[in-house]
Amino acid sequence: MTNDRKRKYSAGLALMQRPVLPLVRLFLLLYLTGPFRTAAELAGELNGEVETGGVTYPAPREALAPYLDELAGFEILKQGGRPGPVFDEGGEPLDPMEALEHLVCHRVLVRELETVNSLLCRPCGCSLCCTGPDAKMRQEFFGIPLAEEETALFPLAMTDTPESRAADPYSGDEYAPGGVPFYRQGAGIHRFRTGFSLILPRGERCPNLDANGGCAIYPDRPEVCRRPQIFSYLIEETEGEKIARNKLLAVTDCPYVRDLEEEIAAYAASCGLELVLRRNKG
Ligand code: SF4
Ligand code: SF4
Structure with a gap:
């Protein structure tokens, strides 16, 4: 990638190079095998640098802080509860721990991608999604x-x-x-x-869409406007049924998806997901 592109996308790339999902999976392992009652209790113990899945997290507690409410979803496993069903692609139900891992990881990824997509979209000066x-x-x-x-x-x-x-x-x-x-x-x-x-x-x-190509209601924009064009397809929900897909979907109509195909593929691999590239418009 050229230095110009690196500069243009630097804020989004910084997040993509250190995805939170590997850390969430390690968190689940530590939570299940440790004496922690709540997710917040474990998060409070994560003081030093952590390395997992080939990624180093200098400040794991801070990296997980925005997702603590989602991580609290793991507590159900220690309270004797069960998550709702998640099926594999063959229609078989996942075991409760796997189902919960998928559900929490999907929600965390959706939120991380909302930030990543916003950071990557901003410097593009593009309004394809709004026309x-x-x-x-x-x-x-x-x-x-x-x-x-x-x-x-x-x-x-x-x-x-x-x-x-x-x-x-x-x-x-x-x-x-x-x-x-x-x-x-x-x-x-x-x-x-x-x-x-x-x-x-x-x-x-x-x-x-304002005269400068910005969104006049940006802080309140609808949910669907917050999510393009790299999507979590870790779980698909169809007709109320949740299916584990384990994929990351990126739409190549979008200029930053085209510019950053390699980096998005590396992000997907770090998250343990298969990358699917798709064209939607045209
Ligand atoms: S509301 Fe959505 S579609 Fe409309 S300008 Fe804002 S981001 Fe674009
Ligand atoms: S296509 Fe990509 S860069 Fe263009 S408005 Fe949509 S998300 Fe932003």
Whole structure:
């Protein structure tokens, strides 16, 4: 990598070169084999430098501090409880300890990636995630899934009718209220069968995208806007069932994913995950 790129991505790369997941796995081992009642008790003992999985952590307690609430999830194992079921890809349930390790590691990774993605996105000056398809793309619209309480963040009309609730925007059966396809009716929020979505048709932009390419509601932006374009696919949740996938997903539409393929692969390997690169748009 050139020095320019190293400088551009330095803040995000610093986190990626020392991923927290190997430390979380060591933490679980120490917690289970030691006399610690709570996760906080063990974290308080982690004073010196720790090396695990080929990564050195000069200050392990500080590295784990942002995730202590998630690590407290391990306590269920000493309280005689059981985590909810997680299945392997063959449909077999994992044993409770493995299931809990997957659940906690997934939640920690999601949070670490939120920070990593924000740090890598910022210097790119890109707004691909916040605009509809451009003239060269084959898609007619991009959809941004929203939780119901997030819909109020957008000053846009909402369509919530029996027809919209029965429609799936990605199925071949075109949803066309008033005889016009929904994606030809301007940017808007629709309540589909699959939930709420912000629809950005070709050439349109999110109303919260400011003139400088920044997000006007950045601290309050919806969850889905916090997570692109490197995703934890350690667990997949489909129809309420959790499946262990043990993968890291990175979308190559994104300029920093293209720039940092090698570094993302090294991050995935340190986390014990298989890297899957995918193109979404275009
Ligand atoms: S809410 Fe912000 S981050 Fe999300 S699409 Fe709009 S401008 Fe982009
Ligand atoms: S594609 Fe990547 S760099 Fe562009 S806005 Fe999305 S996350 Fe940021």
